[in-house]
Amino acid sequence: MRKWLPLLVLNFCILAAVSWLAAGATPAQQSATPTPPPPTWTPGPAPIKTPQGAPLPAVGQGGGAIELQVRFGPATLKHGPEAWTVVQWQDAWGDWHDVEGWRGTLDEVVSAEGRKIWWVYRQDLGKGPFRWLVYNRAGGKLLAASQLFNLPGVSGQTAKVQVVLEP
Numbered sequence: 001m002r003k004w005l006p007l008l009v010l011n012f013c014i015l016a017a018v019s020w021l022a023a024g025a026t027p028a029q030q031s032a033t034p035t036p037p038p039p040t041w042t043p044g045p046a047p048i049k050t051p052q053g054a055p056l057p058a059v060g061q062g063g064g065a066i067e068l069q070v071r072f073g074p075a076t077l078k079h080g081p082e083a084w085t086v087v088q089w090q091d092a093w094g095d096w097h098d099v100e101g102w103r104g105t106l107d108e109v110v111s112a113e114g115r116k117i118w119w120v121y122r123q124d125l126g127k128g129p130f131r132w133l134v135y136n137r138a139g140g141k142l143l144a145a146s147q148l149f150n151l152p153g154v155s156g157q158t159a160k161v162q163v164v165l166e167p
Helices: 005-024 077-082
Strands: 064-072 084-090 096-105 108-110 113-120 130-135 142-145 158-165
Touching: 064 077, 064 130, 096 113, 130 158, 142 158
Parallel strands: 064 158
Antiparallel strands: 064 113, 084 096, 084 130, 108 113, 130 142
């Protein structure tokens, strides 16, 4: 029995290692098609809204801004005060993901034009592509999706995106 003990221990170790390796391999890992990584991009700590005409905060620290300008038509003007905006980013597989923190009602609506501004931190300058979605209200019907855009590439810049809502 003593001469078989090392052989039994070795066989047990080999079987345990093979079982461990087989259990750790998921079907996605065995597939030839890579799976996309989970969405991880979010803007810096907290977007900062700026009122009409106010300078962007901390521009000297190397940031920028994105600004949505919405022109309402006669039939869509009623949605102005409740209009809900969401910024999304596109991953390498073409899937869209909401940017946490960059969603909310318009900052202001004057006459038939509304606007929304979000601060962009220096580490995020030049990233893209993004798009802006406009809904009639939070959780409501999609009214429009903007053209694709990138975040400003240079400190102090504002990337302006226009959406026209006509009946």
